[in-house]
Amino acid sequence: MIPLLLAYNVGCSGDEAALGSVDETPTPATSVPAELVATSWQVRMAKTEVRAPFEGRPSWVSYFGNRRDEALRAFKSENDSAALARAHTEYAAMYRQAALLAANATLQVYGADRQPTDPAEADYLLGVSGVLASSAEHAAKLGASRESRAGDIAPRDAAWSAYVAAPGAEAADKAAGVDRVAGALADLPGADRLTLELPLQGEPGTVAAGDPGELWALSRWHEARAREADPSAGETIDQALDPYRLPFETPPERGAAPATDTWLFMSPWSSAADVQYVANVAAGRDTTGAMATASLFAAVAQTCTREGNRLDVDCVVDEAAHVGSAIEDGMAAANGGQPDGFHRPFADYARAGVLRALDLVARARGDADASGRLRINALDRSLGAAADPLFYLFVAAWDAGNRNTPRAAEIVHQNLSMLPGLHLARAPLDALHVRLSRNAVPGVPMH
């Protein structure tokens, strides 16, 4: 994997050796069983022969650089249908989080902070957001815009009203207009989806609005392309989507699905068992005890569980570091005892992954504070190649719901070129930011 190694080594070269005085305190050994570390994709793929099918391919080089758009197209060019299915699944997950972001921002700006001058069609936006975020109170706003003359709001309102009357996956797809999203397997549609310019009430001007339903449509389109790319991977796709489903979705019934190296390579989850564990906790099934001997992340959860089923955040942070070090040691051992330049960035996926997984465990256990602290720690650990845009959007959606717009806006801005439909989420987020900013005490710039 020469391009990857080059990218990493550049950051580590220079005059470090000349200075010499760096403290190299040994990292304590992980409390996680070595046999689970050995099952991680990082350790298994430290061996050249296991990594060979991925080596030197433009697709994975792009993926390593978090250029997911380039990676998706390259997977198609390379005729790697399994990898293409994974790429489309991740796009589906990203658009789900974008939809949640847009819905959360809409619920804040046109719900909690609504102004009399806001467009009448804000009811429609609230209604769709309410559907996606499972807020019956807001979903009840649907129908109020059926007479709207702004753009095509009236038919959209009618379509989502029909969904509320008879809900279901197909009805949601119909309401969102999934069939109107056009594109082939190597395409990334979304740029043509326009924001709505809605007239203010009693004041001149319009406000740009993004329909969260359109982002749902883009997500479902990518999900369908994933299934088209690899029809045999249906349950794997479902499982990969589970941590990122919207509140209004019902996860499909299924058993543990396989996750091959194509699905694990450069992912935050270290093994198929981790993927299954994460999918379980995301669906509210805390299978820590049952999976602690199979999943590295479940083992960490078990180690760090304290009285009252509470996760010890400091313990998790330490264990995430230990897991990373143990994986690096394992990779070196698999490489004849020699550390290599790519070992650390590969282990970084797991350092962030442990924190991301246990954030979901804390949430499943109803501990929002621990969940939030782990999420922030995971963000801090999501560096370089491990800076997964999907996780960033997951954080941005959370931020929007928390009315924490500056970080969410930055995340959206950084990912606009990769996710062509993301501008639809920016519109309500911008509206919320401007509103919160203007409703705060005037700030003073600091030098």
Next chain:
Amino acid sequence: MNRPTPGSTPPSADRRGVLLALGIASAALLAGAPLSFYEEQLPGTLSPLYASSMADHRAQELVFDRLFFHSAIDNRMMSRLVEKGELADGGKSYRVTLKPGLKWHSGTAVTSKDVCFTVSAMLDPGTTSPIAEGYRGVLAGCDATTPQVATIRFTKVFHNPQERLMFSLLPAEKFAGKTAIVPDDDFSQHPIGSGPFKGNKGRRGVTFEAYANAHHAPTIPQMSLQEVQDPLVQVKTLQSNGVQGIIAVPPPYRPDVSASDDLQLKSYDLRSWWFIGVNTKKGALVERKVRQALDLVLDRSDLRQFTVGVKPGEQNSPCEFISGPFVQSSPFYNRQVPVKEKSDRAAATKLLNEAGLTQIGGRWHYKGTPVTLNIGMMASLDVEAPDLLTQVGNQLSAAGFDRQESKVSADDWARKVVTGKASEFDLLIGKWSFGLVEEVNDLFQTRSGTTTGARNVFNYSNSGADQLMVEYNQSRTDTAAYDAYHKLHRALAEDLPYLFLWKLDTKSAWRTEVRGNVIAPFNYWTEVDGWKFQ
């Protein structure tokens, strides 16, 4: 260690000596010594009414309580002081009941009189604080009905009153009832707060001693804020455990920090953008075309590469060019105004000729005199963008301008530059940082006491821009505010009181022995009670 500039050299013998000494010192620091960290600069004041730098603001967060604040985890509105809060007077007032047992660092009780004193101090026109000025349009007064209960009156009904009550609490007794608080009061050096730490500002640093209180239980007994201008020394000292944290790690040093198991990079959400202020009242810079030419002379891509270490075309760079007074991710940023990445000497020459400048012997002359640009830079910026001052000077010199360069101390920046008294400079390199509120009127509006343009560095005045800022202030809808600032962005990008450079994200680094260290957006230390140093 990756050094950013092409001409970088290994550390000098002097620097090696410093690093060696720091390594020896680190052994002693492991045995229960205070937690030490490097700030960008020493705070100029610990009085929360007069914070002008982020270093001021952060230090004050350790010493004072804000009446209300947002959680650094999930942004919930919280208070450590208020037990109960309720609307009163039909929503035009907010009644707070203080928690019992709260103490000032002097040992006396925190009471509702202190709440009302703080409100009165901010409303007193004799308090010449831009921060207080922001509250004057919001707060109308305060009544202390019992020692625990204060009713704060607003100028009108606000639907989110707690958002308007995020000021730091001041002790009435320290000021003996005098509500006109001036910046050079002794309080700014030896403050009394009710926050987690007692602060004491010395000449070379600030020490903070934990103060156990009914509402605070910091586990770190002592903290020490220090300043070192060399980022390499900062990072090496952190690696050798001579300090435990660095508030702002320059981008070129981040890979080294993130590659260490002993250190962790931490995101610090802060909206900061960098600029070169232009003295529009001086010499050739009076001519707009000259300012526009300077804008074209600058090669921002080279500046960024040679100072911040970002290579051309690098994706998701921590340093992103801007064309106006907002970061690109902000809704107020006018995305129709393009950034200028590369220099365009030919276009610059054309503009300079049109402005009446002539080139003699390769040097530009204005009204028969060679143009010499006196360039200053906020000294602390040299940590985040080493050699920026020199690089800017080199580019201007290469384009035919003579130049003088000097660094401006934090104290002079606060005292002279921000107050518009640094007219000897032609250009000043600085940065501004913002939280949620991104209002820039203080920076560009015509100065009038502390009411408008309070941070207008060269006393820029443009009636068109003033009108747009008035429109922003008076806008009845978000759309109108948004439109006003988009127009302002375009107007400033044409008139150029600033040459806009870039947004640079901020990352801290902490040793992993420091636990629970959640960093609050903008305010940084809000969650310090939960920090542990083992």
